[in-house]
Amino acid sequence: MMTVAGAARLGGGTDTVSGLNPATGDTLSPTYRYGSATDVDDACAAAEDAVDPYRATTSGRRARFLETVAENLDALGETVVERAAAESGLPVARLTGELGRTIGQLRLFADVLREGSWADAHLDPALPHRTPLPRPDIRRRAVPLGPVAVFGASNFPLAFSVAGGDTASALAAGCPVVVKAHDAHPGTSEYVARAVVAAADATDMPAGVFSLLYGDGPALGTALVTDPRIAAVGFTGSRSAGTTLMRAAAGRPVPIPVYAEMSAVNPVFLLPGALAARGAELGRAFVDSLTLGAGQFCTNPGLIVAEEARGLDEFLDAAADAIAAAEPAPMLTPAIARNYAVGVDALATAAIEIARGPATDAPNVGRAALFAVDADAFLADPTLHDEVFGASALVVRCADANEREQVARALEGQLTATVHADATDRPTAGRLLEILERKAGRILFDGWPTGVEVGHAMVHGGPYPATSDGRSTSVGARAMDRFLRPVAYQNVPTDLLPSAIAEGNPDGIVRRVDGRFTRD
């Protein structure tokens, strides 16, 4: 089996990778040969060759391409879901949902492409009689950055991998994509890559618009990110790998943007009114969110901040019971299971254990875990702020609202922050909201952070280290913006203007004329 680069098959390296079923420890066939440095070069060259023909395609044609990828994935259906389940240990039901989400994302970007406001079309018409100087005709549209390197994520074999959100949004923006397959799901990656390549062929896209490479993470990652033809990077993974890519990108002769989604503990604040009214219920719902997918969601709630007040004991008791009853689940890879165990051991030393999931002899299992510390200890020990990837959480016990706000202010950047509040919790909730607006990409009330809606208003991002670039979102319509930049056209002859900013609005899109929204 070989790397898919454009329509060709590569695989010039000597090392290999195989899938591994974490639930059984079994190695899966076939074996995938890693690419060589030449393969990276070939894929980047093909992507660069594809830049001009691909960005010259109309939005409608790119939409059709994405929809065809979606159709091909839909047709793969159970085949790819079963392979992903074998390679990840995730339940079939979850992966069926994830496939649907992946298909839905591709279709969302097709819709966004046709709607057209992604092009950010502006027209400031000439004012030839303005004094003291006439105003030239100035127009603006968004253009694609160029080839994008995408790194498949361990925890979303479909939705954040080969044809996941980064790939879909980059392709929508008009950027060719070179994907590094995650070693944890080589077979899933191949299925999906073939679906993308078949769609590119069927819709007559240039060959280099998409490539998939297999290879050693750090070596291939660095080679891709430092290739002069790569113009931007999409990544979901660990803080250490993400910051390595950030440094590599910043150190290039021409630095490029990196969109790395890395690390978050997704704090949940339980305000006294809510806690008193439904402490036990919150405890159970919390553990449902915590243990979902063996706690391996980016938005997993890893930190609970609560006051010593009525309802906290009920919350802890109910959470402890739920954790003790949580069915052990395999983690995505043996390495992730080992790292989780190390992180939990460290918490066991620094904090008080509230509950552990059942012990088991099954391989690669991450036992759920709940710990508690008081606010002083949390504020004094930065290691307690770090994410432990998996179904482990820390409860920070605060003496009062003031201490709770101190904890909130001390947090690093987060993907999400959650508040459970009753009407009696105003205006405390309002003050907390103001603090959290500076910390998180998404703030939610009276829910749980797992489950990221794909839509127009969604933000899946947040200040560092949640992501490398808090100005962006990797989920939702706006994810495309990461791979675009604005260009102004001054007095460009009418017949040379791109359709998005041409006379008479041939694309029929919303544009801003002298700043006013119009379809004229």
Added chain:
Amino acid sequence: MMTVAGAARLGGGTDTVSGLNPATGDTLSPTYRYGSATDVDDACAAAEDAVDPYRATTSGRRARFLETVAENLDALGETVVERAAAESGLPVARLTGELGRTIGQLRLFADVLREGSWADAHLDPALPHRTPLPRPDIRRRAVPLGPVAVFGASNFPLAFSVAGGDTASALAAGCPVVVKAHDAHPGTSEYVARAVVAAADATDMPAGVFSLLYGDGPALGTALVTDPRIAAVGFTGSRSAGTTLMRAAAGRPVPIPVYAEMSAVNPVFLLPGALAARGAELGRAFVDSLTLGAGQFCTNPGLIVAEEARGLDEFLDAAADAIAAAEPAPMLTPAIARNYAVGVDALATAAIEIARGPATDAPNVGRAALFAVDADAFLADPTLHDEVFGASALVVRCADANEREQVARALEGQLTATVHADATDRPTAGRLLEILERKAGRILFDGWPTGVEVGHAMVHGGPYPATSDGRSTSVGARAMDRFLRPVAYQNVPTDLLPSAIAEGNPDGIVRRVDGRFTRD
């Protein structure tokens, strides 16, 4: 004389700076004392303290603040223009225009604030009956990043300095600003800073919303950019200083965005039809643009790319005559004049001299200069691609259209790219446009790049090294976006929602509901 930090006066350092009139070599009084490390700390602490009260102000109040700054600058009028002329050697007429531009920018951002689409308001209403899962209510708006460090530019003592585009857009976005005064115009900086502080007082803004610091460039620059409270950086200046700030920002424990506008040669392509029709006229107009402000504009046309064809001799002859007749003008500072002389000497070694401006004994003068090389030499020598800041330009002589396109492809990122083309020059012009779309932030036809319109569609930016972040513009309405990031609000109680995304659209702004633009 002392540093203005908030309403207080600081100046705890020991070194001092005075203005210097480059046209006469005279030192100007008074002397300004540099701030100390404590002053940097105080200014950043004051800015951080101002974050919450300032971002809580309504758009309308921030608009009034900016308009009051504009009014105060307008009232200063000749006083600040004369001081800027003495400190920069720039003509009073030019600086009067620049003051008008600075005032206009402040008023533009006030208008943009009131119009409201900067807030990027999105609402995806709840769908409680959606299957298989209900959709929560999700809204999005833009929030300010936090305190912004702004570096005054040597070449725009008003429009890109203390209350220039970076400051105006950051303040509009809701970010407190700490400005480093440029050593070349300490007195101008003080006048403008007092106008800003007076406006902040008059409109009841928090004290730390604005501070001005004087200090040694590298030391103060690094201290500001690495201060943990600074959340973003605006800079206009040299490539070496800009990349130093980029590295400092990327190396922080929490990296922050840097918007540095640095280096561009702003290529001008003369296509054969245009050259044949009006070679001499183009030559004269080119030199007008080249020598404007002694060539010290970011968008100064430093590279001409032309074919060996009819009209080129006329172009070169007319340009040479105009340069020989160009009145010598003082450069902004002695250091800039020295660097210019070094750059011109290097060109004189590597290229053929076409013309030089008149020799003079006046101090700090930059003599205009025009050189030529053939395309092979240009392609072989990367140093010929570098900006020489001042009224020096290089003509690249190409054998044919193919060679011209090779030159275009070999260019670094640019603020602008210009094409002079007649109807007979299609489709060559179209092919060139495609190449230039990947190189520049603004593409203009049949004009000259100096003169940057302030409006909605303008892009003053471009790929590295033109700027550190080609996804942004430092001029025009969109400049605010640099200092904002999106936050999603999921099921946030109605009474806690910010007005931009509240029920009933109390701000009366354009919002997107389920992706559709509406004022409902």
